[in-house]
Amino acid sequence: MGLEDRDSMRILRDALDSGAEQLVAEFYTRWFAADLSARDLFPPDMTTQRKVFGHALNWLCDELIAQRAEEPVAFLAQLGRDHRKYGVTPGHYDTLQTALLATLRSHLADRWDRRLAEAVTDVITLIVGVMSGAADAETSPPFCDGTVLEHLRPARDVSVIRLKMDHALGYQPGQYLPVQVPQWPRRWRYLSPSIPADPAGYLEFHVRSVPGGMVSTAIVGEARPGDRWRVSNPHGALHVDRDDGDVLMVAGSTGLAPLRTLIMDLTRFGENPRVHLFFGAKHPCELYDLRTLWEIASTNPWLSVTPVSEFAFNPPWAARYPDVTPPRGLHVRQTGRLPEVVTRYGNWGDRQILVCGGPAMVAATKAALIAKGAPAERIRHDPLAS
Template identity: 35%
Template sequence: MDVTRLKSSWQQVAEYGDEVPLFFYSSLFLTHPEVRSLFPVSMALQRDRLVGALGRIVSDVDRVDELVPFLQHLGRDHRKFAVLAEHYPAVGEALLHTLSHFLGTRWTSDLAADWTAAYGLVAQVMTEAADASAKETPPWWDATIVSHDRRAPDLAVMTIEPHQRLSFRPGQSLAVETPLRPNLWRYYTPANAPRVNDTIDLHVRVVGGGPVSTTLVQGVRVGDALRLGPPVGERLTLSGREDVVLIAGGTGIAPFKALIDQVRSEGGDRRVYLFAGGPTRRSLYDLRALRALAEAQPWLRVVPCVSREAASDGVEGGDAVDVALRHGPWRSESVYVCGSPDMVAGSVHRLAEYGLPRERVHVEEFTTGTEPIGGIS
């Protein structure tokens, strides 16, 4: 398998942009219509994720230590889309047909052999990971909404109850699907550590008119069913025993409430500083609960902040990261950041300017490169 040839050919194909996934899925559904039910009605987002995932695989094809864990994650994650081992040959056929179509006379027998071998290895790693996961966990967990608190037109806090125990670490995320939007999965991070009664709190804000977030905020009610995918992510989980600084924007407070739960269960033997930001006081939708937590836990300090209003009544002015830096210096603490992509990127940049070593800054990254090929998250 010629790695250089693989990368070069993919770069040539990727230049055709949106035409590539359009052709791929047309070919796949035409030749194997039985797999169409695995995908959402609207394929717009899925097209981007196919190209992102393939680009990630090709770019790491010569870095096995990075590629294998990624493929294993994809294999395990595909179980929630009801992807089976017999579906992989269909995807492989469509992929080779797509590459051949766009490369034209550049598609040689040697290149075909390279891609066939590469896809064979990808399918093998993914199916083996899925098979191993199937021995330990279900492909998804059925759950029921037991409370739904609409705190703003675009935001809800809900509690859900899985029908069987779902183990996760505070700071990890779960994929969520509603029957009202089948085959559309979105990641949300529980706002609590695992409980004795197994219930899970989710904070959901409507994002860009997205069908899943809109439905979870505006279209569901108590008693409705949901499905949950297996927990993913490690970067927002606690490690070590050092004090922590938590910088949150909007619903980014959700994973940090879970981390606070964990510290409390461990005995509160570390200091925790939470800087919870939003544009206005109205956007601080969980402020009352956060202040109650701080009053009950002497090791926890909560500093609310607003970026578009003046400071008042214990709420400081400025972006959460700037307020956090004013309260420094942070010489040994681990710093965690969660919020919108722009908020996280801006905060990481400011922390770097401040001189904080990158290894002490923890952020979770869900990109198109980590999304599944055979489904949508």
């Protein structure tokens, strides 16, 4: 029976439902005890990792109970390819398999029989087999290193980081990349390039420091020319369909980066759908990239840009930062929060809608648009968390 044994799958899923946290913690303890080199693959604080692994196991069981294998296999394959950047070897998969089986067996001891053993073994074999198989089959390098050339600070909590990678990267406009910085080894974070892939390997990121955020505050506070950054393979499918009508883009702060890349990519074409971009920040001085947007809009009539700031005036600290007011030509700056300002103009239901920014801003903008009548399936955004 194995994977088709739904009763055994339910027993496994129920065990995960009732005690995933403890089970996953025990699994990692067993694994690291058996294979010290596996410990080095992960950051010191395992809270997020444990949570993600617990959710993934739970979801996998649900899918297998529903007899759906396609998505889990695609997910595990992607996970296997992604894990190459951590330096995972075939040996790690062997020790993982043994530790996971031992953990599940001990948690399910009172129900353990031949059928359950078969189902659990098959689930683990599926996980390990698909992940390691996909990792083996991948021929592209797991990551590429590059050197920071320039660190600009256009606003108090925003950095523009320019790099030259050792090799050109291949990513689609709108995709995001896992990035590791020397200040926080092994703490990978997603960042969205703000320029299309460059054949000479130049790369630019816009980073906003999140209060209390480990990696973003280190980048904004400490990144300097000469730092070596590590960038892994692209994810995401944010895109503009040039045959699917006009476009609404909503960017909060550094959420501008992927939309800017998409806009830059569109400039390759003579004719495009109309694109209306709302670019928002708290204060006017934090609309850090208006000049670039002005330059693109002034030669590409399909693009219009509305700057939006929550407050009408700049705070005193703004005096230390460059004046970001663009020459005349963009729409008049609007005051208010993005969800309110964007929906003042209507529901945009006839547009392809792309929303980028912090998780709260994306969720609020999406909810406001849907409340106004925009069809949810027309609204696209990246995953809200890594």
